Amino acid sequence: MSPAREAITLPLTFLTVVLVGGIHVAERVAIAPPTLFSLVLASLVLGGLVQSGTLEPMRLMRGERSPLENLNGLMVIISVFAATAQVLSLLTPASGLPSMVMGLFFFVAILQLMAGALDRPRFLRVWAVTLLAAFTMKFIVLAALSGPADTTVARALQLLFEGITLGSMSQPIEAPPSGYLAFGAIALYLFGLVLLPPAQRPALVVRH
Amino acid sequence: MREPVVRAAGAGLSVAYAVLIVWLTASQPQSLAEVTGGLTASIGAYRVDEVAFEDGRRFFHQDQFAEARAALARADPAGRDPRTQFYIAYSFYREGWGRLSHDDALYAQGLETIDRAIALAPGGRIVVDDPGLQMHTADELRAELVAGTTPEWSDVNPMRVFRGRK
Numbered sequence: 018m019s020p021a022r023e024a025i026t027l028p029l030t031f032l033t034v035v036l037v038g039g040i041h042v043a044e045r046v047a048i049a050p051p052t053l054f055s056l057v058l059a060s061l062v063l064g065g066l067v068q069s070g071t072l073e074p075m076r077l078m079r080g081e082r083s084p085l086e087n088l089n090g091l092m093v094i095i096s097v098f099a100a101t102a103q104v105l106s107l108l109t110p111a112s113g114l115p116s117m118v119m120g121l122f123f124f125v126a127i128l129q130l131m132a133g134a135l136d137r138p139r140f141l142r143v144w145a146v147t148l149l150a151a152f153t154m155k156f157i158v159l160a161a162l163s164g165p166a167d168t169t170v171a172r173a174l175q176l177l178f179e180g181i182t183l184g185s186m187s188q189p190i191e192a193p194p195s196g197y198l199a200f201g202a203i204a205l206y207l208f209g210l211v212l213l214p215p216a217q218r219p220a221l222v223v224r225h
Numbered sequence: 226m227r228e229p230v231v232r233a234a235g236a237g238l239s240v241a242y243a244v245l246i247v248w249l250t251a252s253q254p255q256s257l258a259e260v261t262g263g264l265t266a267s268i269g270a271y272r273v274d275e276v277a278f279e280d281g282r283r284f285f286h287q288d289q290f291a292e293a294r295a296a297l298a299r300a301d302p303a304g305r306d307p308r309t310q311f312y313i314a315y316s317f318y319r320e321g322w323g324r325l326s327h328d329d330a331l332y333a334q335g336l337e338t339i340d341r342a343i344a345l346a347p348g349g350r351i352v353v354d355d356p357g358l359q360m361h362t363a364d365e366l367r368a369e370l371v372a373g374t375t376p377e378w379s380d381v382n383p384m385r386v387f388r389g390r391k
Binding site: 020021023024025028029032035036039045046047048049050085086088089092096 | 229233243
């Protein structure tokens with residue numbers, strides 16, 4: 018891995034994910050830090066990244082490297098962790114039953130990823146699908162159920178749904194830019210994961 | 226470029242970017258002016274537009290409160306100057322004041338503004354030496370705004386019609 022990628026590209030990419038992922042556009046623009054639960058989940062994901070060989074910490078920090086190299090490596094690890102927590106926080110609905118269900122969904126999905134002992138390409142593929150599924154749930158399905166209805170029939174259906182679920186599904190309404198920013202943050206996060214230094218597997222030597 | 230230079234530049238950039246993100250999260254700016262104002266204020270380089278400030282003060286003393294707030298907002302676009310914010314809060318007080326009742330919405334805006342001004346002022350102390358004002362400190366103004374938004378028995382006292390605007 019080139020020094021520029023390790024020292025500049027990777028930390029700045031993941032820090033941008035932290036910034037863009039934290040922006041919520043509603044009546045006011047707010048920048049939210051990751052939730053505590055997302056920090057716990059991000060720790061598990063970091064374990065999954067190492068286990069799958071997506072991230073090799075020994076290539077970023079070890080005794081033989083200079084202090085400056087190790088500092089760059091530490092920044093990459095911290096920024097991956099922060100970006101992961103921010104993405105998970107971003108994809109978790111704000112309140113009520115959907116928040117609890119999505120938290121549980123992420124927890125089970127991460128445990129499955131770790132139990133599956135996937136290699137790097139499969140891990141990245143499954144993780145991308147998991148994040149996109151969560152994005153669809155929050156920014157398309159739940160937003161449609163919580164947002165203002167265009168027609169009387171849609172409003173009636175919303176009221177019926179709210180009544181059946183005792184209002185536990187309603188979410189704070191976010192402006193459309195929030196969804197686009199979230200999609201951009203997820204895409205940048207996945208791009209950053211692809212750029213991470215993979216584990217170097219020992220070469221297969223065939224002896225005759 | 227030599228490798229140590231790239232690595233040192235990367236470390237510096239990353240730390241600066243991380244600090245910026247933490248600052249943005251903590252201060253929650255609502256416009257680019259607030260972002261630049263906050264950043265320049267953090268290095269002591271933020272300046273109020275004195276011409277616009279004097280315009281605002283003049284409008285304020287002529288009881289043209291909407292015009293005063295517009296000029297004062299132009300003078301302090303980032304909302305970082307305690308003195309300007311004090312005048313904005315005072316304009317909400319004077320505009321919302323009524324002999325029989327106060328405008329709760331304007332008083333609430335005034336309270337929000339004076340709280341922000343107090344938070345910005347060193348030691349939370351704002352003293353404005355302006356002979357056209359009857360309240361010269363943020364504490365007096367805040368107490369008046371709080372009293373105006375809190376229901377009290379004195380609100381039904383008929384003698385309150387003789388109370389003047391400060």
